[in-house]
Amino acid sequence: MQNTELTEAEIELLQDKAQFVRLETLRLISIAKVGHYSSVFSCAEIFASLYYDVMSIRRGEPGWPDRDRFLMGKGHAAVGLFPILADLDFFDKSWLDNYTRLGSPLGDHPDMRKVPGVDFSSGSIGHALSNGVGMMHGARMQGKEFNAFVMLGDGEMQEGQVWEAALNAAGHGLSNLVAIVDRNGYQLDGKVDDVLGVEPLDEKWRAFGWEVHTVDGHDVVALTELLRRVKADKMRTKPCCIIAKTSKGKGVDYMESEPGWHLGYLAPEDTERARQMILTQNGEQS
Amino acid sequence: MSAPISKESWQYREMNTRAPSLSVLSDTLIELAEAGHPVAAGTADLQYSNGLVGFAQRYPDRFVQFGISEQNMVSAAAGMATTGLVPYVATFASFLGLLACEQIRMDIAYCAQPVRLIGHHTGISLGFYGTSHHATEDISTMRAIADLTVISPADGAQFAQLLRESATYPEPIYFRIGRGHDPAVYDPQEEFRIGKAKVHGIGDDITIIACGYAVHGAKAAKEALEAKGHSVGLIDMHTVKPLDEDAVRQAAERSNVILTVEEHNILGGLGSAVAEIMAENPGKARLKRHGIMDEYSLIAPPTHLYKHYKLDAAGIEEVAAALI
Numbered sequence: 001m002q003n004t005e006l007t008e009a010e011i012e013l014l015q016d017k018a019q020f021v022r023l024e025t026l027r028l029i030s031i032a033k034v035g036h037y038s039s040v041f042s043c044a045e046i047f048a049s050l051y052y053d054v055m056s057i058r059r060g061e062p063g064w065p066d067r068d069r070f071l072m073g074k075g076h077a078a079v080g081l082f083p084i085l086a087d088l089d090f091f092d093k094s095w096l097d098n099y100t101r102l103g104s105p106l107g108d109h110p111d112m113r114k115v116p117g118v119d120f121s122s123g124s125i126g127h128a129l130s131n132g133v134g135m136m137h138g139a140r141m142q143g144k145e146f147n148a149f150v151m152l153g154d155g156e157m158q159e160g161q162v163w164e165a166a167l168n169a170a171g172h173g174l175s176n177l178v179a180i181v182d183r184n185g186y187q188l189d190g191k192v193d194d195v196l197g198v199e200p201l202d203e204k205w206r207a208f209g210w211e212v213h214t215v216d217g218h219d220v221v222a223l224t225e226l227l228r229r230v231k232a233d234k235m236r237t238k239p240c241c242i243i244a245k246t247s248k249g250k251g252v253d254y255m256e257s258e259p260g261w262h263l264g265y266l267a268p269e270d271t272e273r274a275r276q277m278i279l280t281q282n283g284e285q286s
Numbered sequence: 287m288s289a290p291i292s293k294e295s296w297q298y299r300e301m302n303t304r305a306p307s308l309s310v311l312s313d314t315l316i317e318l319a320e321a322g323h324p325v326a327a328g329t330a331d332l333q334y335s336n337g338l339v340g341f342a343q344r345y346p347d348r349f350v351q352f353g354i355s356e357q358n359m360v361s362a363a364a365g366m367a368t369t370g371l372v373p374y375v376a377t378f379a380s381f382l383g384l385l386a387c388e389q390i391r392m393d394i395a396y397c398a399q400p401v402r403l404i405g406h407h408t409g410i411s412l413g414f415y416g417t418s419h420h421a422t423e424d425i426s427t428m429r430a431i432a433d434l435t436v437i438s439p440a441d442g443a444q445f446a447q448l449l450r451e452s453a454t455y456p457e458p459i460y461f462r463i464g465r466g467h468d469p470a471v472y473d474p475q476e477e478f479r480i481g482k483a484k485v486h487g488i489g490d491d492i493t494i495i496a497c498g499y500a501v502h503g504a505k506a507a508k509e510a511l512e513a514k515g516h517s518v519g520l521i522d523m524h525t526v527k528p529l530d531e532d533a534v535r536q537a538a539e540r541s542n543v544i545l546t547v548e549e550h551n552i553l554g555g556l557g558s559a560v561a562e563i564m565a566e567n568p569g570k571a572r573l574k575r576h577g578i579m580d581e582y583s584l585i586a587p588p589t590h591l592y593k594h595y596k597l598d599a600a601g602i603e604e605v606a607a608a609l610i
Contacts, residue, residue, distance in 0.1 A: 065369075112368075113398060120364075120368065120393075121392070123392070124392045127389060127392060130358045130360075130361030130389075130393075131368075131393060132365060133358070134362030134364060134365025134366035134367075135365040135366065135369055137365075137366050138365065138366040138367075138371050139369055140347075141326055141371060142370065161357045161361070161389075164357060165355075165361075168355065168362065172350070
C-alpha cells in the first residue's frame with residue numbers, strides 16, 4: 001500500500017502539475033477567446049492530486065476497465081482537465097491547439113464520446129454524482145474494486161439530484177465513491193451564500209450518511225494525504241465527501257479578489273500578466 | 287384501518303392480480319440473465335407495479351432499488367452501463383419520459399449508453415390516478431431525442447420478443463408499455479423486429495396505423511369494418527422511432543385514408559411521425575390523427591376512459607367508419 005506521507009519529489013511534482021494546469025488553461029482560453037479561468041484555478045490542485053497521485057490509471061490506456069473513474073459535476077472546468085488527459089497520452093497533444101475550433105473534440109464541457117479519458121460527459125449540473133453512483137453499483141455487481149472520484153461545484157449543491165444521489169450512495173453503502181466539493185464560494189450570479197446558501201455543508205453530507213472531511217484544497221500535501229488515506233481505508237462502509245476549501249481564481253490576484261471572473265476573457269497582455277503571476281507563485285503555496 | 291376494497295373493482299385487480307404483460311418484463315430479464323447477458327435492473331419504488339420484484343428476488347445482486355428518485359435512477363443507469371452492463375430501469379412513464387427527460391437526453395442518448403428505459407402504465411392507463419400519473423406526451427419527448435429508439439409494444443407477447451432483441455441492440459431504447467392488463471393481440475410465436483412494422487394488410491378504403499394498446503382495438507375495428515364490406519388495412523407501428531417509413535409510404539399510396547390511433551396526445555406522437563412522412567411524400571391518402579386531442583384526460587377507470595376517448599374497438603370503428 002502507498003505511504004500516506006508525500007516525499008519532497010512527490011510534492012514538487014504535484015505543484016508543477018497544478019501550475020501546468022493553470023498555464024495551459026490560460027493558453028487554451030486564449031484560443032477560445034472566452035472561458036472559465038477561475039473555475040479551473042480553484043481546482044487545479046485537486047486535478048493534479050487525483051491524476052498524478054491518487055487515482056489508479058495507466059498512461060496511454062484511457063479505457064483500462066479497472067481504472068479509477070473521475071467525474072466532474074462542474075464540467076465547465078474541463079479546459080483544465082484536457083491538458084492532463086493529453087499529458088497522460090490519452091490523446092494527441094496537438095488536439096489542444098484547436099481547442100473549441102470547428103469540429104474540435106474539445107469544448108467547454110467534457111464529452112466522453114469525443115475525448116478519450118473522459119469517464120463521463122458533463123455540462124448539465126447535478127448529474128455527475130448519480131453517474132458515479134451508477135458506476136459504483138456496476139462495479140459492485142461485477143465484483144470490481146475501482147473507485148469513483150466525483151468533483152462537484154459548491155453551487156451544484158443547489159441541485160436536488162445531487163441529494164438523490166447522496167441518499168442512494170449512503171443507503172447502498174457505496175464506500176468506493178468519493179465526492180470532492182470545490183468550495184470556492186462563487187457561482188455565476190455571485191457568492192454562493194448570497195445566491196442560495198448551502199451551509200452548513202459538512203453537516204448536510206454527514207446527515208445524508210457520508211463520512212465528511214474538510215481540507216484546504218490548495219494545499220497539495222494535506223489534500224493528497226487525505227485522499228490517499230480515504231482511498232486506502234477499506235474498513236469504511238460509507239461513501240466519503242471531501243469539502244475542499246478553495247479560492248476562485250487562485251493564483252491570479254485580480255481574479256481572486258474580483259468575483260465576476262466565473263467566465264471571462266483576458267486580453268493578450270493580461271494573459272501574460274496572469275502567466276507571470278502563476279509562474280512566480282509556484283512553490284510559495286503551502 | 288381503511289375498509290377492504292371490493293374484489294369487483296379495477297383497483298383490486300390492479301393491486302392483487304399479476305399483470306400478465308408486465309410479468310413479461312421480469313420473466314424476460316431473468317431469461318436473458320440466465321442466458322448470460324449482462325443485464326441489470328432498477329426501479330424507483332415500483333417493483334410491485336412493474337413486476338421487477340421477480341427479477342430482484344432471483345438476482346438481488348443485479349438489482350438496485352432507487353426509491354423515489356427517477357432522475358438519479360436514469361443518470362445512475364448510464365453510469366452503470368459504462369461498466370459493461372445493460373441496465374433496464376423502470377418506472378411510471380409520466381416520471382420517466384417527462385420528469386427525467388433531460389437526464390435521458392444527456393446521460394443516456396447523447397452519451398450512447400445501452401440503457402433500456404421502461405416507461406410503464408403509460409397513456410391514460412392509470413385511469414383515476416389522474417394527470418400526474420398519465421403520460422400522453424412521452425412519445426413526443428422521447429422521439430425528439432436523437433439516437434434514442436422508441437418502442438410501444440401492442441401486448442405482452444410482442445414486448446417479450448422486442449425485449450429479447452434489446453439485449454444486444456446497439457442503441458438506447460425507451461419502451462412505452464401499459465399497465466399489464468392489455469388484451470393479447472399476438473401468439474407468443476409471432477415474430478417482430480425492432481424498426482419493422484407489423485403490417486396486417488393495406489386497405490383500399492382505409493389503413494389504420496396504430497401502436498401500443500390501440501392496436502388491439504384497431505384490429506377488432508378492422509375486422510368489423512371488413513365484415514361490412516370495406517377494404518381496411520392495419521399497420522402495427524410498434525417502433526415509433528426509427529419509423530418504418532416504407533410501410534407508411536406504401537399505405538399512403540394505396541389507401542384513400544390513413545388513420546393513426548395512439549393512446550397519446552395527437553401532437554408529437556405516432557400521428558405526427560406519420561404526418562411528417564406523408565407531408566414529404568405526397569401520395570393518395572389523406573390523414574386523420576386520432577388519440578388524445580391535446581387535452582388532459584378526465585378521471586375514470588381506464589376501460590371507461592378508453593371508451594370515452596374512442597380508443598377501444600367500438601370507438602376506433604366509429605372514427606374509421608366516418609372517414610370511409
